[in-house]
Amino acid sequence: MTVVNSSHMNDITPKNDFVYLCQPDCSVFARPVASDDSDPLPPPPPITGYDASRVEFVVEFKSSPSHDPFVVPNKQSSKRYPLISTTATAHEVVGQITAYAAQILSSQYRTHLFTILICKDSARLIRWDRAGAIVTEPISYDNDSYLHDFLTRYDDATPKTRGHDSTVADAHPKDVKCAKSVVPELTKENSFLLITIPDGSPTPKHYVVPRPRARHDIPTGRWTRASIAYDVQRNQRVFLKDSWRVLIDGVKPEGEVYDMLHKNQVPNVPRCSLGRDIGDQLHRSYTDTVVETYIGYNPPCFTPHRHYRLVLDTIGEKLHEFKTSRQMVKAVRAAVHGKCRRFCNVL
Amino acid sequence: MYSESLTHIAAHRAACEINILHRDLSPGNIVIVPELDGDRDTGGGLLIDWDLCKVTDASANLVSARRNSRTVSSTFDVQFRVLTHFYQGTWQFMAAELIENPSIPHIPEHDLESMFWVLLWVTILYIDTPWSSSRRSGILDVMTPKVYSTGASPSKLHFLRDSVALMGLRTRRSPRVGKLLRDIHKVFCKLYIKKAHLRPSPKENESSDADESSVADESTDECTDEIGTATVGATQSGNEVEPEDLHATLIDLFNKALKKEKKWGINDVATYQPVEHSRDMESAAQSGPKRSRDMGDPSVDFNSFPPAKRLPS
Numbered sequence: 001m002t003v004v005n006s007s008h009m010n011d012i013t014p015k016n017d018f019v020y021l022c023q024p025d026c027s028v029f030a031r032p033v034a035s036d037d038s039d040p041l042p043p044p045p046p047i048t049g050y051d052a053s054r055v056e057f058v059v060e061f062k063s064s065p066s067h068d069p070f071v072v073p074n075k076q077s078s079k080r081y082p083l084i085s086t087t088a089t090a091h092e093v094v095g096q097i098t099a100y101a102a103q104i105l106s107s108q109y110r111t112h113l114f115t116i117l118i119c120k121d122s123a124r125l126i127r128w129d130r131a132g133a134i135v136t137e138p139i140s141y142d143n144d145s146y147l148h149d150f151l152t153r154y155d156d157a158t159p160k161t162r163g164h165d166s167t168v169a170d171a172h173p174k175d176v177k178c179a180k181s182v183v184p185e186l187t188k189e190n191s192f193l194l195i196t197i198p199d200g201s202p203t204p205k206h207y208v209v210p211r212p213r214a215r216h217d218i219p220t221g222r223w224t225r226a227s228i229a230y231d232v233q234r235n236q237r238v239f240l241k242d243s244w245r246v247l248i249d250g251v252k253p254e255g256e257v258y259d260m261l262h263k264n265q266v267p268n269v270p271r272c273s274l275g276r277d278i279g280d281q282l283h284r285s286y287t288d289t290v291v292e293t294y295i296g297y298n299p300p301c302f303t304p305h306r307h308y309r310l311v312l313d314t315i316g317e318k319l320h321e322f323k324t325s326r327q328m329v330k331a332v333r334a335a336v337h338g339k340c341r342r343f344c345n346v347l
Numbered sequence: 348m349y350s351e352s353l354t355h356i357a358a359h360r361a362a363c364e365i366n367i368l369h370r371d372l373s374p375g376n377i378v379i380v381p382e383l384d385g386d387r388d389t390g391g392g393l394l395i396d397w398d399l400c401k402v403t404d405a406s407a408n409l410v411s412a413r414r415n416s417r418t419v420s421s422t423f424d425v426q427f428r429v430l431t432h433f434y435q436g437t438w439q440f441m442a443a444e445l446i447e448n449p450s451i452p453h454i455p456e457h458d459l460e461s462m463f464w465v466l467l468w469v470t471i472l473y474i475d476t477p478w479s480s481s482r483r484s485g486i487l488d489v490m491t492p493k494v495y496s497t498g499a500s501p502s503k504l505h506f507l508r509d510s511v512a513l514m515g516l517r518t519r520r521s522p523r524v525g526k527l528l529r530d531i532h533k534v535f536c537k538l539y540i541k542k543a544h545l546r547p548s549p550k551e552n553e554s555s556d557a558d559e560s561s562v563a564d565e566s567t568d569e570c571t572d573e574i575g576t577a578t579v580g581a582t583q584s585g586n587e588v589e590p591e592d593l594h595a596t597l598i599d600l601f602n603k604a605l606k607k608e609k610k611w612g613i614n615d616v617a618t619y620q621p622v623e624h625s626r627d628m629e630s631a632a633q634s635g636p637k638r639s640r641d642m643g644d645p646s647v648d649f650n651s652f653p654p655a656k657r658l659p660s
Contacts, residue, residue: 222398245398251399251401253398257400258397266367268392268394308398314393319378319392320469320473323616325474325521326523326605326608329466329527329605331393333390333392335377336462
C-alpha cells in the first residue's frame with residue numbers, strides 16, 4: 001500500500017458533485033498489482049492529488065482526544081446513550097468523515113469501506129456499508145495491536161475483502177469503441193467500466209457503463225445508480241440500474257415485479273430483460289446484523305440491503321424534458337392508465 | 348372472435364388477481380416514450396422504479412382485499428415510509444393523508460393522488476403561467492412537508508380542500524393543462540371533504556361510493572362552505588372511495604383534456620420557470636393561498652430535481 005499525506009492535496013476526483021474539496025489527512029492507495037492477463041490494461045497514473053475514485057481508504061487525524069465524536073459506552077449501565085456526542089466539534093468531525101466516506105463509496109463500486117479516525121492516542125476503525133456504519137471502541141494503538149493488525153491484514157487482503165466490487169472492472173477499449181458507436185449518450189464520457197450480471201446461464205452478461213459520479217449524499221440507503229448502458233452480448237442500448245434493494249418482508253425484487261406486471265399484461269411498464277442479486281454475502285449489508293447481535297433487535301433505521309442489478313430494454317425521456325405539454329400529459333395518463341388496469345373489477 | 352374475447356377476459360382477470368401499489372410516484376418515475384414501441388401502443392409514457400412497490404394478493408372481491416390490507420403489517424408501512432422520506436426525498440408527491448397520519452396504510456388512491464402532485468409540480472416548474480414566482484414557490488412550499496417542525500403542518504390537506512386553490516392557474520400556450528389540473532384538484536377536493544365528514548360506518552360508505560361518478564361535474568361551490576368544519580382523521584377504517592371509480596374518473600378527465608389535438612399548443616417545449624428558495628418564502632406566505640405559515644426547514648432548494656432520482660449525465 002502507498003500512504004500519502006493528502007491534507008494539502010487538490011481534490012482531483014473526476015465527475016465530482018461535491019461543492020467543497022475533500023482533503024483527508026492521509027489517503028492510502030493500493031500497490032499496482034502484477035497482472036497475469038495476456039492483454040493487460042495500462043498501469044494506473046501516478047498520484048498527483050487526492051482522487052476518491054482510486055483511494056483504498058483514508059485516515060483522519062485529530063490532535064485532541066476531545067475531538068473524538070463517539071461516546072465510550074458504559075458497560076456497567078444498562079441505559080443506552082447515543083453513540084455520537086452532542087458537541088459541535090463532534091458533529092463537525094462526524095460530518096467530515098461521512099463526507100469522505102460518501103465520496104469514496106459513490107465514486108467507486110464498493111460493497112463496504114473502512115475509515116480510520118485517530119484522536120491523539122487512540123484510534124477508531126469505522127466500517128461503512130449501505131445499512132450504516134460500525135465504529136470500534138477506542139484503540140490505544142501504543143498498547144494494543146489492533147490497528148497494526150488491521151493494517152497488515154488489509155495489506156494482505158484480496159480486493160474483494162477490502163470492499164471492492166468483484167463484478168466491476170475497467171472496460172476493454174474494444175468494448176468501449178462498440179459502446180460509443182451504439183449508445184450516443186456514452187460518447188461524451190471518457191472513463192468506462194464493465195459490469196457483470198450473472199443470469200444463470202454459463203456465460204454471465206456484460207455491460208459497459210460510464211464511471212459513476214461522486215454524489216453528495218448520505219452513504220447509506222439504496223444508492224441507485226442508473227445509467228444508459230451498452231449491452232455487450234446483444235450489441236444494443238439498455239437502461240442499467242445498479243442499486244441496493246431493501247430486504248423487508250413484502251418488498252419484492254424489482255425484476256420479479258416486472259415479471260408479474262408483464263405476466264398480467266399490465267400496460268405501460270418498461271420491458272425488463274434481466275434482474276438479479278449480485279455477488280456473494282459481501283454484497284449484503286452487514287451493519288444491521290451487527291446491530292442486531294449487539295442490542296438484541298434491529299431498529300428500522302438499520303435496514304438490511306442487498307446488491308441488485310436490473311436491465312430495462314425500454315428507455316424513456318425525462319418527464320420534465322417534454323417537447324410539448326401534450327406529450328407530458330399523455331405520459332402521465334399512460335402511468336395512471338397502467339394503474340387503472342391493475343385494480344379493475346372482473347367483468 | 349370467440350377465442351379472442353376469451354383471451355381478453357383471461358388477461359383482464361389476471362390483471363385483477365394482483366394488486367400492486369407503486370408507492371413511490373415522482374416525476375422521475377414516469378418517463379416519456381414514443382407512442383409506438385414496435386407494434387405495441389405505449390400510450391406515450393411508462394411507469395418505472397417498482398423497487399419499493401407492495402404486492403398483495405387480491406381476491407376477486409377487491410373491497411375485502413383492501414380491507415384486509417389495512418390490517419396487515421402496519422409497522423411495515425411505517426418502516427417503508429421512513430425509507431421513502433429520508434432516503435428518497437420524493438415525498439413532495441406523497442398523498443396528503445399519508446403525510447398527516449403516518450400510521451394509515453398506503454392504498455391505491457394515494458398513488459393516484461401522487462399523480463396529481465406530479466402533474467402540478469411539472470406544470471409549476473416547466474410551463475409558463477401568469478402566476479408570479481412567489482405564488483409558484485408557495486405551491487412548492489405546500490408540497491414540501493416540514494419534516495422537522497413540531498407538529499405536522501396541514502398545508503397539503505388544506506390545499507386539497509381549498510376549492511379555489513388553483514384558481515387562475517392558466518397555462519397560456521396550452522390551456523388544457525391548467526384546466527385538467529383544476530379538474531383533478533376538484534375531484535380530490537370533494538374526496539377529502541367527504542372523507543372528513545364520513546364516520547366509519549361501513550354500510551354508509553358503500554352506498555356513498557355511488558356518488559363518485561359525479562365528482563367530475565363542474566359544480567364545486569358547495570365545497571367552500573364545508574372547509575371550515577372539515578376535520579382530519581376520519582380515515583381510520585374503510586371509508587375510501589372505490590379506487591375503480593377514482594381511476595375511471597381521472598382517466599376520463601385525461602381523455603377529455605387530450606381529445607382535440609388542435610386545442611394544444613405546438614412546440615410548447617418544457618421551459619424552466621425559476622422559483623424562489625424557501626428561505627425567501629416570507630413574501631410568498633403573504634400573497635399565496637391560505638396555508639400554514641410554518642416555514643420550517645430553510646435549507647430546502649426547490650430549484651433542484653428531487654434528490655436520489657435518476658439524472659443520467
